[in-house]
Amino acid sequence: MKRQAIGFTFMMSILILGSLNWTACKSKKAVTDAAKEETTATQPTTPPADPPFIAALKESIKGKENLPSEEVFENIKILKGIPAGRLIPIMQMAFSTSLGVKCNHCHARGDWASDVNPKKQIAREMWVMSGKINRELLPAIEGLQSPQPVANCTTCHRGDVIPKTSLQ
Ligand code: HEC
Numbered sequence: 001m002k003r004q005a006i007g008f009t010f011m012m013s014i015l016i017l018g019s020l021n022w023t024a025c026k027s028k029k030a031v032t033d034a035a036k037e038e039t040t041a042t043q044p045t046t047p048p049a050d051p052p053f054i055a056a057l058k059e060s061i062k063g064k065e066n067l068p069s070e071e072v073f074e075n076i077k078i079l080k081g082i083p084a085g086r087l088i089p090i091m092q093m094a095f096s097t098s099l100g101v102k103c104n105h106c107h108a109r110g111d112w113a114s115d116v117n118p119k120k121q122i123a124r125e126m127w128v129m130s131g132k133i134n135r136e137l138l139p140a141i142e143g144l145q146s147p148q149p150v151a152n153c154t155t156c157h158r159g160d161v162i163p164k165t166s167l168q
Pocket residue numbers: 054057072073074075076077078079080088091092095096099101102103104105106107112113119120121123124
């Protein structure tokens with residue numbers, strides 16, 4: 001129970017950071033859009049629609065968004081307790097965008113629950129590693145600037161599937 005609560009807090013920090021970035025982008029965009037509208041009177045932009053397979057996935061869990069992921073999806077080992085409605089954005093942001101990959105880098109085509117693709121298990125272990133960094137290793141370092149320092153997938157991967165080890 002305690003482990004789950006800590007996991008959930010860690011999860012939320014990842015999501016909060018993710019959505020803060022997103023909000024920052026959106027509001028910056030809103031400002032530029034507003035400026036554009038003033039000068040050229042263009043139509044306000046609408047957010048891009050989900051690609052069909054994401055829309056289908058969302059449709060398939062309709063009404064069950066607030067249930068824990070493990071009750072809605074078939075093969076959940078690390079994201080237990082996370083509401084099902086949050087799993088898809090986590091897949092899109094933390095797992096795909098931060099590594100610069102598409103869903104099928106980790107998933108077998110046509111079967112989200114399958115573990116046939118070995119990258120999926122690697123991602124689970126990366127999640128556990130990130131949790132350990134955030135719960136144990138970072139808090140043990142004194143004198144950091146942030147009151148609650150966080151390392152997530154983006155911190156290392158920065159859009160690359162193999163993180164850089166040098167700037168050359
Ligand atoms: C870096 C690897 C990775 C990428 C990329 C990725 N996923 Fe996942 N996905 C996982 C892992 C790992 C799990 C299992 C989570 C767990 O065990 O709790 C999972 C689980 C899922 C599930 C639940 C399946 C079930 O029934 O158990 C869905 C649905 C899903 N992902 C959709 C997506 C979509 C859509 C994308 C692209 C936007 C995506 N994933 C990209 C690693 C990935």
